[in-house]
Each structure stands twice: as structure tokens, then as C-alpha cells.
Amino acid sequence: MASIEDLLQRRTDLSTFLIHLTRDTLGNVGPSARENLLTMIGDGYIEACSPFGPASMHEPNLTYAATQKVVCFTETPLEHTWMMLEDIDKRDVHFQPYGLAVTKTTARRAGCNPVWYSDITPGRDWPIDAVNAMVNDAVRRATTGRTVDRDKLSEEPIFKLTPFFEQMGPTKYSRKEFWWEREWRRIGDFPLYPRRTVAVLAPAHNHEHLRKELTEINEGWGARPILDPHWGLERMIAAIAQISDEHIGPFPDAG
Numbered sequence: 001m002a003s004i005e006d007l008l009q010r011r012t013d014l015s016t017f018l019i020h021l022t023r024d025t026l027g028n029v030g031p032s033a034r035e036n037l038l039t040m041i042g043d044g045y046i047e048a049c050s051p052f053g054p055a056s057m058h059e060p061n062l063t064y065a066a067t068q069k070v071v072c073f074t075e076t077p078l079e080h081t082w083m084m085l086e087d088i089d090k091r092d093v094h095f096q097p098y099g100l101a102v103t104k105t106t107a108r109r110a111g112c113n114p115v116w117y118s119d120i121t122p123g124r125d126w127p128i129d130a131v132n133a134m135v136n137d138a139v140r141r142a143t144t145g146r147t148v149d150r151d152k153l154s155e156e157p158i159f160k161l162t163p164f165f166e167q168m169g170p171t172k173y174s175r176k177e178f179w180w181e182r183e184w185r186r187i188g189d190f191p192l193y194p195r196r197t198v199a200v201l202a203p204a205h206n207h208e209h210l211r212k213e214l215t216e217i218n219e220g221w222g223a224r225p226i227l228d229p230h231w232g233l234e235r236m237i238a239a240i241a242q243i244s245d246e247h248i249g250p251f252p253d254a255g
Contacts, residue, residue, distance in 0.1 A: 015076060036098070053070075066154035118131070118168065168181075193220075194220030200224050227240070
């Protein structure tokens with residue numbers, strides 16, 4: 001009898017990996033995507049900077065125990081990472097070709113969980129409506145007059161769930177969908193270790209210089225494969241197998 005692991009490795013519609021891509025600082029007034037990548041590797045963790053989910057607006061009134069700040073990943077297969085870098089109509093998130101790839105197993109052991117998407121297309125009641133109602137009820141229970149009791153609010157169980165909820169469907173200015181985002185999240189910072197990281201992502205022209213910088217941070221990071229997210233699967237396999245460029249092809253060497 002076959003195990004599920006034996007079967008899943010042959011499914012090309014499912015990804016073994018999770019991808020975390022970095023962005024330039026908004027307004028280009030801070031670190032670049034490349035600098036952000038080196039910072040997180042040097043620090044040894046991906047910082048959970050921003051709150052997400054239907055309770056994200058309540059983050060200022062929550063303690064760390066109920067934080068809505070998360071680290072985000074996408075379940076996109078390695079060879080399709082390029083799609084996440086495209087300038088897509090009505091998409092308000094713009095990533096750069098720098099990031100990291102880890103396995104789902106590594107991510108799950110670190111507390112990552114798939115995001116639960118709820119449709120918001122007008123015309124019927126959706127699960128997210130019930131979630132929003134529970135959030136509003138929790139806020140009312142913790143509010144006296146105009147004052148919100150942060151400790152009391154943070155004890156509400158719904159805030160343990162809300163970071164893992166996301167809407168899908170059209171909004172006034174954008175659109176988000178499960179069938180290509182396939183997001184995973186971890187509440188709080190995500191720890192990084194060279195041996196638990198499948199590959200570093202960066203444009204090919206930057207690989208040589210980047211590897212030197214990674215080696216200066218830690219020899220373990222300097223030894224990790226570096227993949228260009230615009231490469232195809234065959235080119236990525238060759239890089240992971242540490243086959244040098246002159247032996248990749250596309251034509252056999254007559255000599």
C-alpha cells in the first residue's frame with residue numbers, strides 16, 4: 001500500500017515549498033528588497049512587521065499575546081515564482097525577485113498555517129461575515145464607554161484565529177484570490193536557519209556578489225543554492241545540484 005508521501009511527490013499541481021518574497025520599502029525611502037533579504041538572514045529571522053486578517057485594524061488595542069502581525073508565504077511552486085513578480089492588474093502588492101524558499105514541513109514545524117479564504121463576492125452571506133461579527137462582539141465586550149481594555153480584548157479567542165483568515169474576490173480597488181495566492185502565515189517572527197532553507201532567491205546577475213555577502217554573514221548561508229525566480233524548473237534543478245553554468249547547456253560540448 002502506497003503512502004501519501006510517495007504519491008504527493010508526483011503531483012505537479014502541488015508545491016513542496018513555501019516562498020517568502022521581499023519588497024522595497026514603500027516610497028523608496030528605506031531599505032531595498034535586497035537589503036531587506038540580507039537583514040533578515042543576518043538577524044536570523046523574518047520579522048512579523050504588519051498585521052493581517054479581519055482584525056488587523058484592532059492591532060493597536062491588542063497585546064503581543066493576541067498580535068495580528070504575521071510572516072507571509074505563498075505556496076507557489078518554485079518554477080512559477082516569477083508570476084508573483086508580475087505587475088498584475090488590480091493587485092496592490094509588488095514584490096521584488098529576492099526571497100527565500102522553505103519546505104512546507106519546515107514551515108509547519110515553525111507554526112505556519114494555510115490561510116482560510118472566504119469569498120466576498122456580493123449577493124450572498126459568506127463565512128467572513130460571521131468572523132467579522134465575532135470580532136465586533138469581542139470589541140463590545142472589552143469596551144467601557146470609549147475605553148478598550150487591552151488585556152480583556154486580547155483574551156478573546158477569536159483573535160487567535162483572525163490572522164489566518166483572508167477575503168477573496170473583488171473589492172473596490174483590487175482583487176485577491178485563493179487559487180493563485182495560496183498564502184500561509186505564521187503569527188510572530190519566523191526563525192531562519194541555513195540548513196532548513198531550500199534556497200535563496202535573487203536575480204542571476206546578482207548571484208556572485210550576493211553569495212560573497214551571504215558567506216560573510218555565515219558560511220552555511222553562503223553554501224545555500226541561489227535561484228533566479230525567473231528561471232525555469234530545469235535551470236533551477238541544475239543550480240540546486242551545483243552544476244556549473246558552463247556544463248548546463250543548452251547544447252552538448254563537442255570537446
